Amino acid sequence: MIATKGYAAQNSTDPLAPYNFQRRELRANDVQIEIQYCGVCHSDLHTVRDEWGGTIYPVVPGHEIVGRVTRVGADVKKFKQGQTVGVGCLVGSCMECNNCREGLEQYCDIGWIGTYNGLEEGSSLPTYGGYSNLIIVDEHFVLNIPDKLPIEGVAPLLCAGITTYSPLRHWNVGNGHKVGVIGLGGLGHMAVKFAAAFGAEVTMLSTSLEKEKDAKRLGAHHFALTKDPTTLSKLKNHFDFILDTVSAPHDYDLYLGLLKTNGAMICVGVPPGTTEIDGWNLLANRRSLSGSLIGGLPETQEMLDYCAEHNIVSDVEMIDMASINTAYERMLKGDVKYRFVIDMSTL
Amino acid sequence: MIATKGYAAQNSTDPLAPYNFQRRELRANDVQIEIQYCGVCHSDLHTVRDEWGGTIYPVVPGHEIVGRVTRVGADVKKFKQGQTVGVGCLVGSCMECNNCREGLEQYCDIGWIGTYNGLEEGSSLPTYGGYSNLIIVDEHFVLNIPDKLPIEGVAPLLCAGITTYSPLRHWNVGNGHKVGVIGLGGLGHMAVKFAAAFGAEVTMLSTSLEKEKDAKRLGAHHFALTKDPTTLSKLKNHFDFILDTVSAPHDYDLYLGLLKTNGAMICVGVPPGTTEIDGWNLLANRRSLSGSLIGGLPETQEMLDYCAEHNIVSDVEMIDMASINTAYERMLKGDVKYRFVIDMSTL
Numbered sequence: 001m002i003a004t005k006g007y008a009a010q011n012s013t014d015p016l017a018p019y020n021f022q023r024r025e026l027r028a029n030d031v032q033i034e035i036q037y038c039g040v041c042h043s044d045l046h047t048v049r050d051e052w053g054g055t056i057y058p059v060v061p062g063h064e065i066v067g068r069v070t071r072v073g074a075d076v077k078k079f080k081q082g083q084t085v086g087v088g089c090l091v092g093s094c095m096e097c098n099n100c101r102e103g104l105e106q107y108c109d110i111g112w113i114g115t116y117n118g119l120e121e122g123s124s125l126p127t128y129g130g131y132s133n134l135i136i137v138d139e140h141f142v143l144n145i146p147d148k149l150p151i152e153g154v155a156p157l158l159c160a161g162i163t164t165y166s167p168l169r170h171w172n173v174g175n176g177h178k179v180g181v182i183g184l185g186g187l188g189h190m191a192v193k194f195a196a197a198f199g200a201e202v203t204m205l206s207t208s209l210e211k212e213k214d215a216k217r218l219g220a221h222h223f224a225l226t227k228d229p230t231t232l233s234k235l236k237n238h239f240d241f242i243l244d245t246v247s248a249p250h251d252y253d254l255y256l257g258l259l260k261t262n263g264a265m266i267c268v269g270v271p272p273g274t275t276e277i278d279g280w281n282l283l284a285n286r287r288s289l290s291g292s293l294i295g296g297l298p299e300t301q302e303m304l305d306y307c308a309e310h311n312i313v314s315d316v317e318m319i320d321m322a323s324i325n326t327a328y329e330r331m332l333k334g335d336v337k338y339r340f341v342i343d344m345s346t347l
Numbered sequence: 348m349i350a351t352k353g354y355a356a357q358n359s360t361d362p363l364a365p366y367n368f369q370r371r372e373l374r375a376n377d378v379q380i381e382i383q384y385c386g387v388c389h390s391d392l393h394t395v396r397d398e399w400g401g402t403i404y405p406v407v408p409g410h411e412i413v414g415r416v417t418r419v420g421a422d423v424k425k426f427k428q429g430q431t432v433g434v435g436c437l438v439g440s441c442m443e444c445n446n447c448r449e450g451l452e453q454y455c456d457i458g459w460i461g462t463y464n465g466l467e468e469g470s471s472l473p474t475y476g477g478y479s480n481l482i483i484v485d486e487h488f489v490l491n492i493p494d495k496l497p498i499e500g501v502a503p504l505l506c507a508g509i510t511t512y513s514p515l516r517h518w519n520v521g522n523g524h525k526v527g528v529i530g531l532g533g534l535g536h537m538a539v540k541f542a543a544a545f546g547a548e549v550t551m552l553s554t555s556l557e558k559e560k561d562a563k564r565l566g567a568h569h570f571a572l573t574k575d576p577t578t579l580s581k582l583k584n585h586f587d588f589i590l591d592t593v594s595a596p597h598d599y600d601l602y603l604g605l606l607k608t609n610g611a612m613i614c615v616g617v618p619p620g621t622t623e624i625d626g627w628n629l630l631a632n633r634r635s636l637s638g639s640l641i642g643g644l645p646e647t648q649e650m651l652d653y654c655a656e657h658n659i660v661s662d663v664e665m666i667d668m669a670s671i672n673t674a675y676e677r678m679l680k681g682d683v684k685y686r687f688v689i690d691m692s693t694l
Contacts, residue, residue: 099608107608107632109584170633237456253621261446261454264635270626274600277624279617282638285454286517288611289636291629 001025001125006060006132007321007347009048019058021128023136024120031079031142032071033087038130039064039156039314040340041186042247043089045328047117051272056117062130063089063115064155066145067344076139084151086143086304087135088158089114089294092121095140103298105141131321133347143301146308153313156186156339157304159294160314164191164243165303166295167266168198173241175199180235180242181220182255184211187245187268189315189338192218195243197310203235205242205255214337218315226254237261237285245269252289256281264288314339320346349373352694353407353479354668356395365668365694366405368475370483371467378426378489379418380434385477386411386503386661387687388533389594390436392675394464398619403464409477410436410462411502413492414691423486431498433490433651434482435505436461436641439468442487450645452488478668480694490648493655500660503533503686504651506641507661511538511590512650513642514613515545520588522546527582527589528567529602531558534592534615536662536685539565542590544657550582552589552602561684565662573601584608584632592616599636603628611635661686667693 001022008019026032044061046052065087069079079085092113093105100108113121116129121138128135145154164187173179179200181191188204195202196219203222204215212223224231237260244255247269255265256277263285270291281287295303307313315338319327327340355366373379391408393399412434416426426432439460440452447455460468463476468485475482492501511534520526526547528538535551542549543566550569551562559570571578584607591602594616602612603624610632617638628634642650654660662685666674674687 104608167633261451267626267629270630274623274625276621277636278621279614279638282614282636283617283640284638286514286639287637289624289629290634291626291631292633293630 002136004132004134005347006128007324008058008060008131010058019060021058021060022125023128023134024123024125026071026073026136027138028073028075029138029140030073030136031069031076031085031139032134032136033065033067033085033142034070034134035065035067035130035132035344037066037152037155038062038342038344039159039316040324040327040331040342041159042331043159045331054117056126059117060128060132061116062132063087064158064160065115065130065135066151066155070134078139078144079142084145084147086145086154086158087115087130087137087141088143088162088300090297091115091118091127091137091141103296105296106294131324131342133344141297143297143304146304148308149313152318152341152343153316154304154307155341156190156314156316157307158300160186160190160339161307162295162300162303163187163268163292164245165194166299167243167268167292168194169299170292171241171264171266173198173200177201177240178203178238180205180239180255180258182242182244183246183269184215184338185245185334186314186336186339189218191243191245192220193312196220197312203239232258239263241266243268247271249273249275252277253281256287256289259285259287261285262287264290266290266292268292316341318343322346349483351479351481353475354671354694355405355407355478357405366407368405368407369472370475370481371470371472373418373420373483374485375420375422376485376487377420377483378416378423378432378486379481379483380412380414380432380489381417381481382412382414382477382479382691384413384499384502385409385689385691386506386663387671387674387678387689388506389678390506392678401464403473406464407475407479408463409479410434411505411507412462412477412482413498413502417481425486425491426489431492431494433492433501433505434462434477434484434488435490435509435647437644438462438465438474438484438488450643452643453641478671478689480691488644490644490651493651495655496660499665499688499690500663501651501654502688503537503661503663504654505647507533507537507686508654509642509647509650510534510615510639511592512541513646514590514615514639515541516646517639518588518611518613520545520547524548524587525550525585527552527586527602527605529589529591530593530616531562532592532681533661533683533686536565538590538592539567540659543567544659550586579605586610588613590615594618596620596622599624600628603634603636606632606634608632611637613637613639615639663688665690669693
């Protein structure tokens with residue numbers, strides 16, 4: 001076992017504190033990475049506070065990881081020492097089911113291993129995430145980070161980026177499509193950038209007029225204040241796709257009615273509990289309510305390469321490790337444009 | 348105006364009684380049809396009892412109509428006197444919106460005119476349906492009934508048939524697909540016939556073991572008792588498509604979990620009020636919950652021609668007009684295999 005240092009939640013009430021913990025030994029297919037930057041995702045906060053249940057304390061969060069390769073196992077083929085690489089939400093899956101074979105590891109039939117709060121393959125050791133000085137990951141789950149991008153802006157691509165890129169690609173969103181994006185946060189701001197880059201006509205759907213200027217700066221062509229009934233009635237049967245990035249409870253029916261015939265509303269966030277829908281909103285116009293979960297490894301690499309080619313990164317605010325609790329509080333208020341990224345040299 | 352005779356609900360409490368009412372005069376594009384048979388749909392009952400609200404009394408229900416052409420307007424091109432024809436759920440739409448131009452009149456942007464309980468185009472006269480001796484309909488909304496089919500079995504194809512045919516075609520269901528059908532009633536028995544005819548492997552999903560034998564006779568390859576947790580757990584991530592024909596309240600999440608990656612559950616019935624869903628069931632496996640509403644005129648004709656070619660009709664129980672209230676009561680108990688059809692010579 002390798003002793004490493006991380007910023008861990010001891011339990012749901014204790015203050016976060018630096019913590020020494022054990023990583024697995026380097027295996028033949030493993031890559032050891034010195035972590036340079038880690039994005040701060042809402043999932044980190046949910047897990048730290050055990051809001052989804054099942055948190056194994058102490059937990060080291062973080063699944064938007066970029067860093068440098070410091071060691072490679074004997075059988076590693078894709079990576080070498082010194083290379084800049086990334087790790088996203090997954091560090092393991094069965095590799096044998098149809099989904100894994102198709103590069104859809106996020107839909108692994110057996111269940112994938114999360115970058116944190118999972119269990120290391122063949123071990124009772126928990127997986128620890130990116131609020132740490134190093135991580136050891138099977139090379140299949142490691143991504144090449146193209147040289148030309150500022151790597152602190154790349155970190156959030158590994159969750160917020162791929163989570164929005166994947167459904168837009170799966171549903172072939174592009175020229176001629178009208179796309180609505182619900183919510184302008186970490187996910188939403190990437191959804192706007194990608195949908196605009198793919199050639200769609202993008203409308204930011206928001207409850208706050210303050211978001212208009214920034215939404216347009218990020219690439220949105222239109223802004224719609226969703227609490228204004230007149231605005232909404234004008235958008236009835238309007239969109240080919242709506243990407244719903246909101247995890248707080250909200251009214252699905254309000255948005256389903258904005259889809260044109262064969263339109264799909266694709267959820268990438270999940271409100272707690274259940275959400276009510278009126279089936280007539282699906283039958284009318286043959287609409288779909290769909291979901292999409294992060295992305296598989298091949299598609300994540302494709303996204304990183306696409307971002308390098310089109311100069312797309314996340315808008316980030318850098319923080320040091322000691323500011324994480326303040327950052328969580330600000331995230332809860334939506335006070336971040338649009339992703340906190342921890343500089344791991346401050347750990 | 349033409350005086351005709353129909354079996355009408357005077358209001359929600361009065362007994363149904365034969366009733367003389369006014370049809371519109373024959374217009375240049377109209378076909379006048381002597382009605383021979385009319386299927387009895389659950390929508391008839393909902394409307395007669397004003398369960399959806401908005402019933403205009405007296406209402407003459409019935410939108411699974413077959414009969415003989417007795418007169419045609421001066422500009423009618425597709426039909427001639429003596430021809431056997433059908434009328435389904437729609438008798439009008441704007442004909443100008445994108446959906447109408449694509450033959451998706453059921454998704455008309457302006458709203459289509461129902462065969463009953465609507466308003467005649469350009470008139471304050473209500474539309475009266477098929478529990479009647481004649482109907483006058485614009486030829487665009489009239490269908491040719493192929494000679495080789497027994498026409499009493501054709502009547503239910505005009506609603507129950509197209510409602511299940513259309514989504515199976517839209518989602519390209521066929522060879523290699525595993526399809527679940529929820530509910531074995533008027534819609535469900537047609538869904539089983541079509542899905543099997545299209546080459547899919549069909550599983551009837553039912554709460555009643557009594558349905559197994561009949562489901563298999565109709566073409567289902569498998570039967571699953573959905574109230575048995577062991578059966579359900581074996582079917583997790585199993586289906587490419589689930590066609591949900593149930594209009595009573597039921598648990599969507601139970602079925603969503605049975606869909607494999609990219610699977611779609613397509614609702615053709617709508618429970619009253621709203622239904623709760625857990626968004627995780629959509630994100631997991633990138634599933635969709637979709638809806639589909641009857642079908643457009645070109646596709647309805649395509650279905651009738653397909654049925655003639657493949658010898659598919661609805662399983663019907665013939666009744667006379669005076670038995671309609673008993674038939675409604677039996678429908679509510681699920682006591683019909685699988686569609687009542689009224690012999691209009693008994694009116």
